[in-house]
Amino acid sequence: MAAIYQRCLTVADWMPEEVKATADFDRDTEGERLFVEETGAGRILGYVAVWEPESFIHHLYVDPEVQGRRVGVRLLTSLLDHVALPWRLKCSCSNQRAHQFYLSQGWVELEMGDSEAGPYMLMELTDGV
DSSP, rough: HHHHHHHHHHOOOTOOHHHHHHHHHHHHHTTTTEEEEETOOOOEEEEEEEEGGTTEEEEEEEEETTSSSSSSHHHHHTTTSSSSOOOEEEETTOOOHHHHHHHHHOOOEEEEEEETTEEEEEEEEOOOO
């Protein structure tokens, strides 16, 4: 999962370099429950990290080699049996691909905010994937 995290950060041209430079998988997922999507051979294709007390999705990363193959949809669907709805997440406004993905899955925009990575949209899903 840490390798996927780093590969995704490497290709995230929308993310400020200073944020990428300080990213640390262990620190950034501490206390969160991790769910993975893997092949039958055990290769991890992606993961989602959830702060369960608030049903907050902190990370959803899919290996760049398999993006666009519904791995993200399967990861979110896997949460339905484990994490109570509604779910919330912050999506960087600069990450248009992720923003469009969440909208296509039924997420709604709640409000704008600002973080060290720039402006983000707080989004919520109430009805499942």
